Amino acid sequence: AQKITQTQPGMFVQEKEAVTLDCTYDTSDQSYGLFWYKQPSSGEMIFLIYQGSYDEQNATEGRYSLNFQKARKSANLVISASQLGDSAMYFCAMREGYSSNTGKLIFGQGTTLQVKP
Amino acid sequence: DGGITQSPKYLFRKEGQNVTLSCEQNLNHDAMYWYRQDPGQGLRLIYYSQIVNDFQKGDIAEGYSVSREKKESFPLTVTSAQKNPTAFYLCASTEDSFRWNEQFFGPGTRLTVL
Numbered sequence: 001a002q003k004i005t006q007t008q009p010g011m012f013v014q015e016k017e018a019v020t021l022d023c024t025y026d027t028s029d030q031s032y033g034l035f036w037y038k039q040p041s042s043g044e045m046i047f048l049i050y051q052g053s054y055d056e057q058n059a060t061e062g063r064y065s066l067n068f069q070k071a072r073k074s075a076n077l078v079i080s081a082s083q084l085g086d087s088a089m090y091f092c093a094m095r096e097g098y099s100s101n102t103g104k105l106i107f108g109q110g111t112t113l114q115v116k117p
Numbered sequence: 118d119g120g121i122t123q124s125p126k127y128l129f130r131k132e133g134q135n136v137t138l139s140c141e142q143n144l145n146h147d148a149m150y151w152y153r154q155d156p157g158q159g160l161r162l163i164y165y166s167q168i169v170n171d172f173q174k175g176d177i178a179e180g181y182s183v184s185r186e187k188k189e190s191f192p193l194t195v196t197s198a199q200k201n202p203t204a205f206y207l208c209a210s211t212e213d214s215f216r217w218n219e220q221f222f223g224p225g226t227r228l229t230v231l
Contacts, residue, residue, distance in 0.1 A: 046222075
């Protein structure tokens, strides 16, 4: 069964420093997609970054980058130059592969990030 | 502005009552999803619809029902059969389930059983 594991319930980072949020996944599909979402205290889910299993380059979006290590089945999110507004819960999610084109996402438990001034 | 709206933002239900959560999108997306989030937890899929007039059960469908009579609307009913309905409910949509695009989420409805 497909599964996403986020082992860090909570993280602290100093403002302007970089932080890495861990995500490991388990799937038997060859084709899959990995997503990161941010959830502020207001509750909405904000899409940050996407990595496809066949993408050769690590995805980047502004201050967000994804450290994709396929052999280790990890897809860690790196946030550079942390800002106070980055304080939120972060979720890693995986989309099922081509065997089932439902678009369903499987979510990890999340990591709460707090940025200190 | 295109997006997803959910109403109400907060909902209180007495035990034994059915309640319906609204989800509307004007993104012209084919696929829509309902997720449940418990405190400090990730999201779990309740129901999804890949196209109008069709929907499928997700991982935790028991005690819930949905309809998809219009492309832009995907209401969720929490029935009295749902044993522990207090949670945060999020609706999402994507262009179509065959494309590997991100899902867009609504602002959520927080349901509390009194």
